[in-house]
Amino acid sequence: MAKVVVYPGSFDPVTKGHLDIIERANNVFDKVIVSVFNNPRKRPLFDMEERVKMLKQVVKEYDSVEVDCFTGLLTTYLKQKEAKVIVRGLRAVSDFESEFQMASMNKKLDADIETIFMMTSTEYAYLSSSMIKEVASFEGCVRDLVPEFIVDRLFEKLKERDHLF
Numbered sequence: 001m002a003k004v005v006v007y008p009g010s011f012d013p014v015t016k017g018h019l020d021i022i023e024r025a026n027n028v029f030d031k032v033i034v035s036v037f038n039n040p041r042k043r044p045l046f047d048m049e050e051r052v053k054m055l056k057q058v059v060k061e062y063d064s065v066e067v068d069c070f071t072g073l074l075t076t077y078l079k080q081k082e083a084k085v086i087v088r089g090l091r092a093v094s095d096f097e098s099e100f101q102m103a104s105m106n107k108k109l110d111a112d113i114e115t116i117f118m119m120t121s122t123e124y125a126y127l128s129s130s131m132i133k134e135v136a137s138f139e140g141c142v143r144d145l146v147p148e149f150i151v152d153r154l155f156e157k158l159k160e161r162d163h164l165f
């Protein structure tokens, strides 16, 4: 049976740190489903369609990587996709607590599901979508940290939302 892994996240926007995890998961699993969580409680910078579209562009060279979105519980989504493994990137010690909580809750909700962690490559260890948005909002340089085509979209979006300072 093909080994499928789900890589869930907000991806607002996708960073090179995310891409690093996608590429490495793709080397280990037969199929990677990168899935954007549509969180009804958060107002993201990019709406779900835009995040999915950017991810699709980023992974277009990988035949075994699929981009999707979900709302509701991640465990329910995995069942629908007939997947049993979640992959998450782990950056620093600070990620550990929340990731431990999420993995434990998901295990409680569905004992068949395993969460595996990949240590983020050191060059991206400090990187997060929130940090990218903050730096870009003050017109700092985020080149090298997000895929090239996203840099322009990020500045356009921040301008559109009046978030450039």
Ligand code: PNS
Pocket (backbone or CB within 6 Å): 008, 009, 010, 011, 037, 072, 073, 074, 075, 101, 102, 105, 106
């Ligand atoms: O990129 P993020 O914001 O760190 O991703 C968090 C995400 C989307 C993986 C997490 O919030 C999630 O899985 N949410 C779905 C709702 C859910 O299942 N919650 C209970 C277990 S955490």
